[in-house]
Amino acid sequence: MRFFALGLLAMAACSPTGPVAVFPKSFQFGFATIAYQSEGSLRGDGTRVASNWSEWDELGKIKGGQHNDHGNGFFEGYTTDLDLAASLGANAFSYAIDWARLEPAPGVFDDAELGRIVAIVQAMRARKLRPVIVMFHWVTPTWVQSPKQGIDLLSRSDRAFAEAFVPLVDHVVPALAGLVDDWLTFEEPYSIVGAEYLAGLHPPGKFLDIKSSQRALVNLMYLHARTYHHIHQLDTQDADGDGVAAFVGFENLALESVPLDATSPDDVQAAKHFDYIVNHQFMKGIWEGDIDVDLDGRADNLKTDPPEGHDEELRHTLDFIGLNYYQRMRVEAGGILSKVAPFFGTPHLDVREYDTTLPHSDRYWEISSPGLRTVIEEYSKYGLPMNITENGEADLDDDERPFYILDHLRKAGEAIAAGYDIRGYYYWTISDNFEWNDGIEPRYGLFQVDFTKPNFPRTRTPRAADVFEEVAKRGAIDRALWDRIALPSYPVGPP
Numbered sequence: 001m002r003f004f005a006l007g008l009l010a011m012a013a014c015s016p017t018g019p020v021a022v023f024p025k026s027f028q029f030g031f032a033t034i035a036y037q038s039e040g041s042l043r044g045d046g047t048r049v050a051s052n053w054s055e056w057d058e059l060g061k062i063k064g065g066q067h068n069d070h071g072n073g074f075f076e077g078y079t080t081d082l083d084l085a086a087s088l089g090a091n092a093f094s095y096a097i098d099w100a101r102l103e104p105a106p107g108v109f110d111d112a113e114l115g116r117i118v119a120i121v122q123a124m125r126a127r128k129l130r131p132v133i134v135m136f137h138w139v140t141p142t143w144v145q146s147p148k149q150g151i152d153l154l155s156r157s158d159r160a161f162a163e164a165f166v167p168l169v170d171h172v173v174p175a176l177a178g179l180v181d182d183w184l185t186f187e188e189p190y191s192i193v194g195a196e197y198l199a200g201l202h203p204p205g206k207f208l209d210i211k212s213s214q215r216a217l218v219n220l221m222y223l224h225a226r227t228y229h230h231i232h233q234l235d236t237q238d239a240d241g242d243g244v245a246a247f248v249g250f251e252n253l254a255l256e257s258v259p260l261d262a263t264s265p266d267d268v269q270a271a272k273h274f275d276y277i278v279n280h281q282f283m284k285g286i287w288e289g290d291i292d293v294d295l296d297g298r299a300d301n302l303k304t305d306p307p308e309g310h311d312e313e314l315r316h317t318l319d320f321i322g323l324n325y326y327q328r329m330r331v332e333a334g335g336i337l338s339k340v341a342p343f344f345g346t347p348h349l350d351v352r353e354y355d356t357t358l359p360h361s362d363r364y365w366e367i368s369s370p371g372l373r374t375v376i377e378e379y380s381k382y383g384l385p386m387n388i389t390e391n392g393e394a395d396l397d398d399d400e401r402p403f404y405i406l407d408h409l410r411k412a413g414e415a416i417a418a419g420y421d422i423r424g425y426y427y428w429t430i431s432d433n434f435e436w437n438d439g440i441e442p443r444y445g446l447f448q449v450d451f452t453k454p455n456f457p458r459t460r461t462p463r464a465a466d467v468f469e470e471v472a473k474r475g476a477i478d479r480a481l482w483d484r485i486a487l488p489s490y491p492v493g494p495p
């Protein structure tokens with residue numbers, strides 16, 4: 001039956017006048033959001049949430065000394081964004097909760113905050129937006145990680161970090177079990193270790209601290225696995241009546257990895273190594289149960305810290321894989337990290353490091369829609385359903401983004417027609433928000449936000465919002481839309 005349906009989709013996609021892509025009826029067209037980025041660090045009563053990120057902000061570490069007090073006003077005004085999402089035809093919405101708001105001291109929970117999260121989820125359901133909850137997204141209470149006090153459970157060699165997180169799971173999941181079926185344990189292990197311990201951009205701001213990065217990766221595997229098991233124990237209520245009470249995944253930063261110089265065998269090798277590091281090392285831990293700390297593809301080195309090995313507790317702790325796909329990564333065998341074990345090469349994520357004439361976003365991230373298909377094919381080897389849990393472009397003038405969205409959606413549709421099990425596409429994000437250490441500069445929202453006004457008014461983007469809306473409402477990419485939006489080439493050069 002499934003293959004028959006896929007065949008029809010493929011036929012529709014091939015016809016010269018028909019739609020260029022057709023999505024299954026159950027396909028999720030959603031938006032992804034994160035509490036900290038859209039709610040900031042202040043509570044309703046004006047007091048400050050004690051988190052690693054509010055301290056980072058106080059320490060002046062955000063670009064230009066910016067402060068994230070209110071995000072984009074979602075804390076008070078979440079119904080605005082939910083209304084906007086529904087108005088664009090979305091049928092799903094993902095929201096990452098804020099550990100620091102919920103558990104200000106170990107074992108002390110803020111009931112009002114949990115009540116607010118329940119209200120947000122109810123508001124999603126009232127608008128027929130399928131709720132997706134992300135349990136951990138980088139923000140911790142200061143008793144877990146404090147750049148000011150030098151506390152950091154994440155980089156410890158014991159399991160303190162995962163153990164600290166489990167009570168939060170046990171507290172939050174029962175309150176949402178009757179409303180939510182789709183869960184993500186956490187997101188982007190390599191963004192965490194890369195920005196926190198290697199590049200020094202996120203708290204605790206360590207630079208090339210390989211030992212802490214290795215410990216953190218393993219701690220995140222345990223955070224993931226324990227959260228996975230606890231969600232399954234606690235959520236036995238099927239909220240949407242499809243027979244599945246809890247569907248639990250995690251989000252990986254999926255990067256297309258290509259050699260900087262395709263004719264150089266060393267760069268080709270380096271690109272393969274980085275592909276393994278970024279896309280598969282963590283998966284090996286939580287899917288096979290094999291902990292590879294020295295990044296050589298095996299789990300047999302007892303001298304690493306923590307030691308490598310196999311752990312059944314980690315194995316098969318995924319019901320689906322979330323792909324956060326934004327860009328292509330170019331890898332060279334040389335460069336500044338080439339002498340740093342276990343990297344032995346250097347990844348580049350900014351076209352200014354190699355070629356600014358290539359299509360890129362306002363953040364200089366190289367655009368590559370074929371890379372989405374590449375990562376889908378790669379991740380399909382795990383045999384799990386996939387969901388494109390984040391995809392988007394920072395594009396203030398909204399000139400490239402309409403095609404960025406359309407072309408990535410087309411690639412998703414073509415992959416579905418070819419038989420890949422892709423359940424949804426979540427655009428990052430509904431309204432501009434606070435992009436971590438880059439502050440409000442990168443503008444991803446399909447609604448532009450005026451951050452100078454206290455109520456953060458939204459304005460619809462001139463073109464990109466139309467594209468999302470037209471595809472989501474039709475469940476297809478019509479040829480006329482494609483012909484109207486497709487670019488012969490992206491504008492390049494400075495944004």
Ligand code: FCB
Pocket residue numbers: 034037187188191253324390428435436444
């Ligand atoms: C992703 C992050 C998300 C947002 C987008 C642009 O890697 O998960 O919070 O910053 O990048």
